[in-house]
Amino acid sequence: MMRPTFSRRQVLGAFALGAGALGAGVPRAAWAAPAPAPAPAPAPSRRRKTTPASTFATRTEYPPLAPLSDEVYARRRARIKELAQAAGANLILATSGATSFAYLVGTDYGRSERLIAFLLPLDGTPVILAPSFEVERVKRGARGPVEVKGWEESEDPIGKLRDLIGAQRRATILVEPTTTFAVVSALTRALPEAKLVDGSPVFEELRVAKSDEEIDRMRRAVAITEDVFVVAFDRLEIGMHEKDVAQIIAEEHAKRGVTGGALVQFGASAALPHGGPGASTLVDGMVVLFDGGCSVQGWASDISRTRWFGAAPPPERFKTIYNLVHDAQTAAMNRVKPGVPAEEIDRAARTVITAGGFGPNFTHRLGHGIGMDGHEAAYMVEGNRRPLAPGFVFSVEPGIYIPGEFGVRLEDDVACGAKGADVLSRRAPRL
Numbered sequence: 001m002m003r004p005t006f007s008r009r010q011v012l013g014a015f016a017l018g019a020g021a022l023g024a025g026v027p028r029a030a031w032a033a034p035a036p037a038p039a040p041a042p043a044p045s046r047r048r049k050t051t052p053a054s055t056f057a058t059r060t061e062y063p064p065l066a067p068l069s070d071e072v073y074a075r076r077r078a079r080i081k082e083l084a085q086a087a088g089a090n091l092i093l094a095t096s097g098a099t100s101f102a103y104l105v106g107t108d109y110g111r112s113e114r115l116i117a118f119l120l121p122l123d124g125t126p127v128i129l130a131p132s133f134e135v136e137r138v139k140r141g142a143r144g145p146v147e148v149k150g151w152e153e154s155e156d157p158i159g160k161l162r163d164l165i166g167a168q169r170r171a172t173i174l175v176e177p178t179t180t181f182a183v184v185s186a187l188t189r190a191l192p193e194a195k196l197v198d199g200s201p202v203f204e205e206l207r208v209a210k211s212d213e214e215i216d217r218m219r220r221a222v223a224i225t226e227d228v229f230v231v232a233f234d235r236l237e238i239g240m241h242e243k244d245v246a247q248i249i250a251e252e253h254a255k256r257g258v259t260g261g262a263l264v265q266f267g268a269s270a271a272l273p274h275g276g277p278g279a280s281t282l283v284d285g286m287v288v289l290f291d292g293g294c295s296v297q298g299w300a301s302d303i304s305r306t307r308w309f310g311a312a313p314p315p316e317r318f319k320t321i322y323n324l325v326h327d328a329q330t331a332a333m334n335r336v337k338p339g340v341p342a343e344e345i346d347r348a349a350r351t352v353i354t355a356g357g358f359g360p361n362f363t364h365r366l367g368h369g370i371g372m373d374g375h376e377a378a379y380m381v382e383g384n385r386r387p388l389a390p391g392f393v394f395s396v397e398p399g400i401y402i403p404g405e406f407g408v409r410l411e412d413d414v415a416c417g418a419k420g421a422d423v424l425s426r427r428a429p430r431l
Contacts, residue, residue, distance in 0.1 A: 058227040094176035106143030209391030221301035242277035262292025270407035287406035304411030328352040336421035367395040
């Protein structure tokens, strides 16, 4: 049995009542003024216990993480050169605004009508092409050896890019997959003898297995979001709206020096996997679901927690469904191991939920990769036969959704280790 917990407001309220009791019955002098009218009794607390109550201490300050070294970026560039060469490419092109641009360059300068492009040859110095008035900013943000070239507002940036490619105009150019159609089309016209190829498989392979440095940053992001969720659950009060709680979660992330947020869903809204936050009002005896995360130095967390909010213990129906979801998550985590196909992680959880009679109510894939993007490869879903490997990081988030009633989802972030699952988060307890 968990020990009861009390909010600061409840403790102060109890202290005030106790102080009043100590003064009761004290004789008053005959000359004393009439006693003032008794103060009205304090209103009942609008806070209610959430179940399961947290047993984790929270914090707002964390040990500093040093920035990634230039050696990390050199290693990444060497790796994509190997992958590009194996794919038959001579050059690699990525534009600002893409996650993989930041992964290779060290900074993302955003995407606008003004082209900022990273050109990485298999041999030679990498180059960033940027508007001339942005050159200094780009130089300050770029990591590792790189040359920065400017183009004037009166010039055609695609023409400048063609000139930088120079003698390699017949090259096979591996293009980062989120590069805009306009840039690819213009470059195709400017370099009719070149071959531009979709770099999706190469860039996925580049980023799918995370290094220890990346996992450290995700582990920190996870810890921050978990602490935020604990505080936000403790601050729940009757009458709050989903948007109120979402604002609290954003503010608590900001107190910890990061940008983060969450979907917040009350009651029947929690049966919509991507619903909320909206104007639903919190009442006594209601399911509350948080789903969110933050980013630490560019690496993300993604956590979901579901609790019962009420003065009375949760009903058996909620406990049964919650524990079934928890057991499904455990089964999936136990299946994580190098060499196991991604689809089998999904199957392990789905088998438990189906055996419990709620198969049709588990309506989405089990999980998705997490890294610099909140959703990326590899996906834990039926049909994905890619074997797991050390360094893969992904969510394990089974859910059961009862339309018009409530939903339960538990999501934790997991790294595939050499022998099994390394759970980056602190799992919620079984009820």
